[in-house]
Amino acid sequence: MRRVICSAFGDPLALEVIEEPTPEPPPGEVLVEVTAVGVSFVDGLVVRGSYQVRPPLPFTPGSCVVGRVAAAGEGVDHLGPGTAVAAVLTDFGGYASHVTAPAGAVVPVPDGVAAEVAAGAMESYLTMAFATTHRITVGRGDHVVVLGAGGGIGQAAIDVASGLGACVVAVASTEDKRAAAKAVGAEVALGYDDLKGEIRAATGGGADVVIDPVGGPASESALRALATGGRFCVFGFASGEIPRLPANIVLLRNRTVVGVDWGDWSREVGGPQGNAALLADVLERIGRGVYRPRQPSTAPMADAGRVLELVGERQAIGKYVLRP
Template sequence: MRRVVCAEFGGPEGLAVVEGAAPEPGPGEVLVEVAAAGVSFVDGLIVAGRYQLRPPLPFTPGSSVAGRVAARGPDVDGPAVGTPVVAALMDFGGYASHVVVPAALAVPVPDGVDPAVAASAMESYNTLVHAVTRRVTIAAGEWVVVLGAGGGIGLAALDVARGLGARVVGVASSEEKRAAATAAGAEAVLDYTDLKDGIRAATGGGADVVIDPVGGPASESALRALRAGGRFCVLGFASGEIPRLPANIVLLRNRTVIGVDWGDWAREVAGPAGNAELLADVLGRIARGELHPPRPATAPLDDAAEVLARYARRGVTGKVVLVP
């Protein structure tokens, strides 16, 4: 097998690809031959040691894989060898040609769903479906503003909100990303200039919901653009800056700030089995045409460091997967 190894926390340039024997699945486990490994902005934070989770060194990054079951350990009834599956890896290890996972977490991929789409959609679409089913309500006809609308989380937010009948405004930092937001169904697209006034003008008075995976100065501007009863959803801080949201602006007009942390919910609340159920739900929605994740760009395993560097400088539109 081949896998990417992080021997010490730091920049992605410290990652190395190593070769060794493929692991053997133990009781209750399956060996997955990886067809696509999802890559995310968070992966770069973990490699740098700047995320709330710090795995013991050395480790292999990556939290989502799709592929086929190559072998089963003892006491495993399914999925059968050869079954296309996708799995969320709570202990990382996805940047590899082969991964051992508990059989209960290997979720079959429905017919017609590309493995690269399954791997790349997991983090972003699990986050957004978790958000709209457990954290915030979005009604048909409401205005939803998505910051970072050209990234993986942002494009998923556009897709999920539109599926609920919302009217969506995408905010993105480049022409390429704004074009991607428009292609994903945004009724209007904005840059970050004069954001509060831009949102109010585009929505006819103010947003009902803001989805914010970016943070930084844009957060307060978007918060101020919420109409009465508006909901501000905090998903992350891709800008690298955690905003200090003024409590008086939250108080005024009965606004609400909501934290959305799919990873914590999956680890600490639902557990791996509950997260597998959510993943199966997301895949089913994709297979039925209710959600429309774009096919990601692909890169070889040897380019993992370069891909993470592109994510760090916010140079990725959509998503990228590694193909071992």
Template sequence: MVCTEFGGPELLAVLEEPTPEPGPGELLVRVGAAGVSFVDGLIVRGGYQVKPPLPFTPGSAVAGAVAAAGTGAPIAPGTAVLAPMRSFGGFASHVVVPATDVVPLPDGVDGAVAAAAAESYATLVFAVTHRVTIGAGEWVVVLGAGGGIGLAAVDVARSLGARVVAVASSESKRAAATAAGAEVAIDYTDLKDGIRAATGGGADVVVDPVGGPAAESALRALRAGGRFCVLGFASGEIPRLPANIVLLRNRSVIGVDWGDWAREVGGPEGNAALLTDVVDRIGRGELRPPVPESAPLREAGSVLRRIGERRVTGKVVLVP
């Protein structure tokens, strides 16, 4: 699927090309499932901080089987793998990736689950291993808890022994968050008071991938020493958080950008180690991502449209 101009996801077009061949140290992966995220839609519209040169193929993570290995590549054909894409390109039937980037999947970890979980769970595992501490018994509030990143936040916080309050806009999304491990699920009505009532006085941590007016209400609901984690702005509105509310009671605002870390500080080796940690936790049953919805690769545009309009609960993968 190729994007030739920035705009609506319906502009994506199918392009038939010869199957690529891996070079030295590279792997050809036959894609079984390509993960889809809200960020993919932003990139296609030209609204993300990273703008790839046109034309390009979206998609940041795939799972599949190694179809061929270039000279010196240490992973044998037939191996089930998760492959992050350095410069996008995942919405395809085959991808060529450096062998150093690829993570073999443990037995019992489904490829579609791994592809769907890669971006959201990597973000949250990065958050709790590099950016913020969540202790057992602490109250963690997750905004946008019915989306892919929100459900991952609920699951990761649950795995650490936290007590989770899920905030979501519909009954179906709140039900999904409860199934993922949230102890309480509420809507956005009177959010500050709702969080304080649910937590018995205030939250220890807020995970916010939504932004907009809910952000300030959630910030005000933090107890002393509370941490507010900024993950994104799915609402389309970047909030202006009042510094005096951060100052009061020693609150903190923490940015969480796994993508920037993976490109710069962590690099391919650090990112591969992080993704290995993610799939190992899934394989051990510590993390329990839900089975994603699947759609044909050719429907990438309509899937991105649904995600952008927040009409998807959980995650979707594209199947070539």
């Protein structure tokens, strides 16, 4: 098998590909021959040592894998060789040609859902599915503002919110990203200039929900543009700057700030079984066309470092997947 190795926290371009014997699946687990693995902004943070979870070195990045069962360990009877499956790995290790995973965390991929589409959608759509089932409500007619609308989380947020009947206002930094946001369902696409005023004008007075995976100065502007009872959802800080949100603006008009950390939930409260159920639902909705993730860009595993730099610098539109 082949896998990407991070030997020291720092520059993603220092990642290496090594070869080693393919493992046998232990009891209760399956060996998956990986077809596609999703690349995320978080992967780059982990490689740089900037994420709250720091795996012991050396390690292999990546969590969201799609492939086919190559072998099943003792006690696994429901996942035969050749079954198309997806899994979220709790201890990283996804940038590899083969991975082992507990059978309870592995979910069959519905017929008609391409491996690269499933791998590219998993993290972003799981995050949004977790948000809308465990953290916030999005109702028909709500005005939902999505910051960072050209990225993976942003694209999933637009798709999920518009599918729930919301009126989506996308915010992105370039014309290409704004066009991509409108292509997946945003009714309006804005830049970051005069954000509070632009959001209020586009929503007829204020947003009901703000999805913010960006952070930085845009966060406070979007918070100030919330309507009465509005929900401001903190997803992450792709800008690299953690905002200091003024509590008085939260107090005014009964606004709410909500943290959305799907990764923590999947490791702790939800656990592998809860996360597998959420993943099965996401993949089923993709298969039925309820969720409509865009075709991701693809790259060979040897280009993992270059792709992580591209995603980390917010130059990518949509998602990337690696093909081992």
